[in-house]
Amino acid sequence: xSIYIGIDAGTSACRACAIDExxxxxAEARTGLPEPEHTTEGIxxxxxxxxxxxxxTLDKLFTGIDTQQVHRLLVDGTSSTLLLCTPDGQxxxxxxxxxxTRATAAAASIRQEAPGDSGAQGAGSSLAKLMYLRxxxxxxxxxxxxxxxxxxxxxxxxxxxxxxxxVLKLGYDIPAAQWPAFKNWA
Numbered sequence: 001x002s003i004y005i006g007i008d009a010g011t012s013a014c015r016a017c018a019i020d021e022x023x024x025x026x027a028e029a030r031t032g033l034p035e036p037e038h039t040t041e042g043i044x045x046x047x048x049x050x051x052x053x054x055x056x057t058l059d060k061l062f063t064g065i066d067t068q069q070v071h072r073l074l075v076d077g078t079s080s081t082l083l084l085c086t087p088d089g090q091x092x093x094x095x096x097x098x099x100x101t102r103a104t105a106a107a108a109s110i111r112q113e114a115p116g117d118s119g120a121q122g123a124g125s126s127l128a129k130l131m132y133l134r135x136x137x138x139x140x141x142x143x144x145x146x147x148x149x150x151x152x153x154x155x156x157x158x159x160x161x162x163x164x165x166x167v168l169k170l171g172y173d174i175p176a177a178q179w180p181a182f183k184n185w186a
Contacts, residue, residue: 009076042097047147088159
């Protein structure tokens with residue numbers, strides 16, 4: 001029997017569900033997360049909290065399944081929650097949450113060059129957050145990672161990858177399957 005695990009790293013909890021090849025639920029688990037920190041600048045959370053919740057959730061889930069049968073695992077996270085980390089995954093910044101809108105100056109700059117229908121528009125976009133975070137670190141050797149990207153990197157030991165759903169708010173043009181020609185802010 002093949003087992004498939006879906007993990008949802010949300011704002012208030014990390015949830016996981018294991019199903020078989022017929023979509024029968026085999027096990028479920030949940031670990032709560034502390035409320036994101038509301039600072040004078042915006043809304044953020046320490047990435048290590050996500051990892052701790054994911055590990056605790058998987059520990060609970062694994063008590064109900066044969067881990068040798070796990071065929072695939074998928075991680076989903078909150079859209080446009082972004083952090084900077086080193087190439088080996090060490091967080092350099094807190095994760096700016098999906099509803100953090102502190103990057104207003106960056107959003108104004110993006111508005112001048114990006115198409116109006118770009119997912120990079122707005123202070124809550126990943127691109128605006130990247131521009132804001134980039135200016136808050138002295139480390140030039142960083143990766144911008146969405147919550148799900150970073151957690152997947154922690155599980156696999158490789159932080160280089162994302163998917164089109166996550167990079168949409170960095171400005172990736174899904175219909176054209178390419179990065180747009182507007183200014184390169186990163």
